[in-house]
Amino acid sequence: MASDLPPYYFRTRENGAFVFRVEPEGRMRRIEMDQIAVVNIRNGEIKPHGDRSLSDTDMAAIRDWMAARQAELAARDLDDIRRTVDHLNQTAHWAQGKASDAELDQVTDALLMAMHDLRGVLVRRKADRVMRDREPG
Incomplete structure (x- = not known):
């Protein structure tokens, strides 16, 4: 299982995420998650957590996640609008007959x-x- 874990975990929130580095072989063979940054996808801000310094690898992983997350949210927005059109049609049917x-x-x-x-x-x-x-x- 430990080998299947990603190197980073992103705990999403409304406008971004908390970023954790995943350490699969921590104390007593437990999975350790060490918070390394806070990300704001609205303004593109990446803040290291505490007194941490982010490596180039950390920054690349965070930027890749941000791009993927923004694409996912944009796709969700369009899907929500398409569902709204369906819902408006259902509402018209309801108003007309039910x-x-x-x-x-x-x-x-x-x-x-x-x-x-x-x-x-x-x-x-x-x-x-x-x-x-x-x-x-």
């Missing part, structure tokens, strides 16, 4: 405001792209 008047009264205003806001953002962003694509140069 919802009672009382249920519609509970959600109609909130849905209309959210959809109005979303429509405005999408129309503006599409107009910006169209105008940018038409500009010469």
